[in-house]
Amino acid sequence: MKKRRSFLKDLLKSFEGVVGLVVLSVLVFCAIFAPLIAPYDPYDITQRGRRLQPPSKDHIMGTDWYGTDIFSQIVYGARTSLTVGFLTALGVSVIGGFLGVIAGAFGKGIDILIMRIVDFVMVLPGLPLMIMVLTYLGSSFWTLTFVLVVFGWAGISRVVRAIVLSEKKRGYVEAALCAGASKWYIIRKHLLPASYPILVVNTAFSAAGAMLAEAGLSFLGFSDPKVISWGKMLSLARTSNALVLGGWWWVVYPGLAIFLASFSIMSLGIASERILNPKISGRRE
Amino acid sequence: MSISYLIKRILQMLLTVIIAVTLSFILIRALPGDPAERFYGDPRIPEEVKQEIKAAFGLDKPVLIQYLNFLKQFFKGDLGVSYTYNRKVVQVVLERLPWTLFLTAVPTILSMIASLKIGVYIGCKRNSFADKVIRYIAFALHSVPTFWFALLLILLFSFKLQWFPLQGMVAPNVKGYETILSLLHHAALPWLTLFVINVPGFAMYVRNMVISILGEEFIITARAKGLTQAQIRKKHILRNALGPLFSMLTLRIAGMLGGAVLIETIFSWKGMGLLVLEASRNSDYPLLQATVLITIVSVILANFLADLLQATFDPRVRFE
Numbered sequence: 001m002k003k004r005r006s007f008l009k010d011l012l013k014s015f016e017g018v019v020g021l022v023v024l025s026v027l028v029f030c031a032i033f034a035p036l037i038a039p040y041d042p043y044d045i046t047q048r049g050r051r052l053q054p055p056s057k058d059h060i061m062g063t064d065w066y067g068t069d070i071f072s073q074i075v076y077g078a079r080t081s082l083t084v085g086f087l088t089a090l091g092v093s094v095i096g097g098f099l100g101v102i103a104g105a106f107g108k109g110i111d112i113l114i115m116r117i118v119d120f121v122m123v124l125p126g127l128p129l130m131i132m133v134l135t136y137l138g139s140s141f142w143t144l145t146f147v148l149v150v151f152g153w154a155g156i157s158r159v160v161r162a163i164v165l166s167e168k169k170r171g172y173v174e175a176a177l178c179a180g181a182s183k184w185y186i187i188r189k190h191l192l193p194a195s196y197p198i199l200v201v202n203t204a205f206s207a208a209g210a211m212l213a214e215a216g217l218s219f220l221g222f223s224d225p226k227v228i229s230w231g232k233m234l235s236l237a238r239t240s241n242a243l244v245l246g247g248w249w250w251v252v253y254p255g256l257a258i259f260l261a262s263f264s265i266m267s268l269g270i271a272s273e274r275i276l277n278p279k280i281s282g283r284r285e
Numbered sequence: 286m287s288i289s290y291l292i293k294r295i296l297q298m299l300l301t302v303i304i305a306v307t308l309s310f311i312l313i314r315a316l317p318g319d320p321a322e323r324f325y326g327d328p329r330i331p332e333e334v335k336q337e338i339k340a341a342f343g344l345d346k347p348v349l350i351q352y353l354n355f356l357k358q359f360f361k362g363d364l365g366v367s368y369t370y371n372r373k374v375v376q377v378v379l380e381r382l383p384w385t386l387f388l389t390a391v392p393t394i395l396s397m398i399a400s401l402k403i404g405v406y407i408g409c410k411r412n413s414f415a416d417k418v419i420r421y422i423a424f425a426l427h428s429v430p431t432f433w434f435a436l437l438l439i440l441l442f443s444f445k446l447q448w449f450p451l452q453g454m455v456a457p458n459v460k461g462y463e464t465i466l467s468l469l470h471h472a473a474l475p476w477l478t479l480f481v482i483n484v485p486g487f488a489m490y491v492r493n494m495v496i497s498i499l500g501e502e503f504i505i506t507a508r509a510k511g512l513t514q515a516q517i518r519k520k521h522i523l524r525n526a527l528g529p530l531f532s533m534l535t536l537r538i539a540g541m542l543g544g545a546v547l548i549e550t551i552f553s554w555k556g557m558g559l560l561v562l563e564a565s566r567n568s569d570y571p572l573l574q575a576t577v578l579i580t581i582v583s584v585i586l587a588n589f590l591a592d593l594l595q596a597t598f599d600p601r602v603r604f605e
């Protein structure tokens with residue numbers, strides 16, 4: 001508990017940590033209390049105004065071609081983006097972490113097999129493949145999250161494996177083996193906890209990556225037809241020729257939201273990386 | 286370069302291609318919504334006709350035979366016929382491939398050159414003001430969605446300034462050498478997008494390489510024998526950073542060829558990326574599958590080439 005408090009303290013001391021925490025908190029707040037914050041309900045077609053209105057007092061970010069308030073859509077869209085980001089990061093860390101630990105701990109054939117799969121998945125062009133799978137499965141919130149996890153776990157497992165390999169060489173793991181500890185006990189009690197810091201940092205990066213990928217897929221038209229998302233707003237803006245019609249606000253604000261969401265999580269990731277792993281601080285971008 | 290290294294890499298590449306083809310075969314059969322089922326699943330089609338269709342597509346044979354046929358056909362370059370184009374899919378895809386390469390290769394090469402300059406510069410001045418600023422910009426650019434950035438560039442350059450066309454590849458009614466000028470004019474914005482998006486990752490990678498190279502003993506030796514900073518940069522740092530840069534490239538190629546879908550959609554650039562989307566919208570399954578498969582094979586080939594380049598610049602790789 002004490003350790004956790006000092007982590008938060010360190011986080012608040014770093015510039016990136018504060019920026020990330022503040023921006024992300026605002027977004028999470030928006031997502032949770034969307035009905036209270038949004039001036040209009042974007043799902044309610046009776047609450048639509050005049051189409052393509054520039055930002056004004058009534059609509060601070062303007063309206064889209066259908067007369068829906070952009071700001072309200074962005075507030076509600078935070079729910080989709082943050083949930084996809086969170087769920088994908090969770091899935092990716094569990095699968096990537098598990099396979100990484102297994103590969104590192106067991107070595108030999110299992111290691112070679114898993115790492116070959118990782119190499120293969122890493123050279124796959126994700127976007128076209130995701131499009132292909134989504135064409136077969138149909139796009140919904142869950143299929144989207146599913147493909148993001150399937151194509152996203154490889155990087156993490158490689159990093160975790162490297163940590164486990166270096167940890168295995170340290171004395172205490174050998175001591176535990178000599179004391180008769182089983183392999184699974186060592187994995188659970190020693191190897192897995194040792195890789196937690198890296199896992200936390202990579203979870204943050206995966207969440208940011210997943211939100212960007214979700215936005216890209218939604219932009220291409222692979223979004224859940226039932227929910228509002230930032231990528232889908234941009235997709236509608238493109239198909240309705242928002243820029244030709246002069247509706248720059250319809251393009252600028254949703255993209256800004258995607259940027260801020262990803263940026264805040266990346267900042268938190270970078271800040272926690274510096275705290276948890278001071279050795280590499282300053283080396284990474 | 287040794288022959289054995291070359292053979293080893295070629296065999297590895299072939300194996301990867303076979304795995305990709307195999308997975309693609311499994312994927313199509315494992316996923317719900319079997320296209321063949323849709324084709325003959327209509328209850329109005331009599332049973333005999335269904336059997337005939339199945340036989341025509343070889344679907345009445347055991348799965349293993351189907352798989353071997355699929356592999357054979359792949360290496361023969363026969364991936365079926367497109368529903369929408371009514372032509373062999375391989376032909377359709379290969380016509381689009383050069384345009385995607387044209388769109389992605391130029392900004393990739395330019396961004397590699399720029400990142401070498403930037404990376405070596407800030408790597409030699411670690412933690413200086415310039416280093417910190419460039420690092421932070423690079424970090425922030427990671428979170429900018431490529432397609433949104435492209436839209437902003439269109440907003441600025443196509444609408445406000447009217448310097449570049451909104452989309453498309455060549456303006457109508459141009460002939461001769463003007464076609465080439467028009468093509469470059471149309472490619473400028475997508476190139477700029479890809480260039481700006483690629484530079485940060487590459488530059489940071491070069492910077493970190495340079496910092497680790499600066500810690501090597503041969504740099505101290507070079508300093509001791511009286512080489513100037515400029516000479517060290519050119520002879521030792523740049524040369525040593527080049528090899529790893531190509532290995533960085535191998536990690537990015539997949540993302541770049543895959544990410545072409547977004548750029549090509551925004552700029553209506555008739556490359557492979559747009560073809561993937563077209564095929565998906567028209568439920569043209571043979572075309573979709575072939576485009577994705579050929580994208581994967583292109584990535585594998587490009588990786589192979591990048592590896593060879595890396596081995597040329599970095600002898601250590603060859604002897605691993």
